[in-house]
Amino acid sequence: MDVRDGFTEAVGNTPLIRLRRASEATRCTILGKAEFMNPGGSVKDRAALYIVLDAETRGQLRPGGVIVEGTAGNTGIGLALVGNARGYRTVVVIPETQSQEKKDALRLFGAELREVPAVPYSDPNNYVHVAERLAAELAAREPNGVLYANQWDNLSNREGHIRSTGPEIWRQTAGRIDGFTCSIGTGGTLAGVGLYLKQQKPDVVIAAADPMGAAMYEYIKHGELRSEGSSITEGIGQSRITRNLEGVAFDNAYRIADEEALPVLFDLLRHEGLCLGGSSGINVAAAIRLAGELGPGHTIVTILADGGARYQSKLYNPAFLRSKNLPVPDWLAR
Numbered sequence: 057m058d059v060r061d062g063f064t065e066a067v068g069n070t071p072l073i074r075l076r077r078a079s080e081a082t083r084c085t086i087l088g089k090a091e092f093m094n095p096g097g098s099v100k101d102r103a104a105l106y107i108v109l110d111a112e113t114r115g116q117l118r119p120g121g122v123i124v125e126g127t128a129g130n131t132g133i134g135l136a137l138v139g140n141a142r143g144y145r146t147v148v149v150i151p152e153t154q155s156q157e158k159k160d161a162l163r164l165f166g167a168e169l170r171e172v173p174a175v176p177y178s179d180p181n182n183y184v185h186v187a188e189r190l191a192a193e194l195a196a197r198e199p200n201g202v203l204y205a206n207q208w209d210n211l212s213n214r215e216g217h218i219r220s221t222g223p224e225i226w227r228q229t230a231g232r233i234d235g236f237t238c239s240i241g242t243g244g245t246l247a248g249v250g251l252y253l254k255q256q257k258p259d260v261v262i263a264a265a266d267p268m269g270a271a272m273y274e275y276i277k278h279g280e281l282r283s284e285g286s287s288i289t290e291g292i293g294q295s296r297i298t299r300n301l302e303g304v305a306f307d308n309a310y311r312i313a314d315e316e317a318l319p320v321l322f323d324l325l326r327h328e329g330l331c332l333g334g335s336s337g338i339n340v341a342a343a344i345r346l347a348g349e350l351g352p353g354h355t356i357v358t359i360l361a362d363g364g365a366r367y368q369s370k371l372y373n374p375a376f377l378r379s380k381n382l383p384v385p386d387w388l389a390r
């Protein structure tokens with residue numbers, strides 16, 4: 057029988073999908089790793105799972121224990137589901153600006169939600185710091201252990217990608233891969249996949265895909281953490297070097313505006329049947345740019361991080377797009 061044992065084994069082994077129009081336009085092979093097909097609907101199921109398994113191994117979580125995390129949503133969704141499957145309660149701190157769909161999913165999945173105002177990381181009331189303080193408070197009174205998941209600086213996050221996503225991509229492409237593009241939230245995906253692929257093939261090009269408002273593009277290009285502009289994309293856009301990003305050699309970086317990423321997303325939905333979230337648009341747009349630089353005949357892999365239904369009230373909502381002065385395709389306006 058070909059059976060996976062529960063949620064834990066259902067994470068990963070996602071398909072690698074050839075993106076037809078991007079491939080034809082660049083005369084390259086552009087492949088998307090379908091992370092939206094994970095049971096929790098995003099690439100973050102992998103980080104959530106490996107962080108929890110590692111905490112169990114270290115004895116930090118016992119049955120009935122509590123997982124605490126600050127999250128843009130997807131990691132919280134992954135943690136809540138892993139928690140349900142393995143016997144833990146999950147408490148999530150989320151900036152109130154994140155999509156209603158993700159907040160509703162978190163509540164449905166049983167996470168206890170604390171919404172906080174969206175303020176920068178430098179502010180002590182940023183959701184990341186609130187989550188860390190909350191974990192410390194709970195640790196004093198929870199008998200079965202409290203795990204502050206800390207996806208940014210907990211290396212189990214990228215370890216999950218070194219052990220699963222990287223090897224899957226290597227196997228699925230039979231080693232015929234020339235480049236990898238990926239955006240950065242914690243950096244776990246880019247770092248883990250990048251470290252693994254470089255180990256197999258040192259000349260594979262590892263390129264970061266940054267939205268406007270993030271600082272990694274300037275850091276990789278000019279060694280300075282500096283940002284400009286803003287983006288409607290959720291879950292990505294980092295302003296510091298997380299522990300998960302340490303020691304990673306980047307070969308290139310692209311800064312992708314929403315005006316460039318959205319038409320790519322709309323095209324994927326209308327012409328290829330793939331309804332994806334905003335970070336996937338940034339990732340595929342960066343893959344197209346890298347293909348343009350490498351020239352015809354190359355193979356580039358990128359990440360389709362989550363599904364578009366999670367952002368129906370934003371990315372795929374004409375009124376929201378107009379409020380941000382972003383273009384609305386005719387078929388969406390109807």
Ligand code: PMP
Pocket residue numbers: 098099100128130131239240241242243244245246290291292333335336361362
């Ligand atoms: N895309 C989406 C939709 C996400 O939710 C996240 C994580 N917040 C990322 C990309 C970034 O992944 P990572 O944390 O591995 O950098």
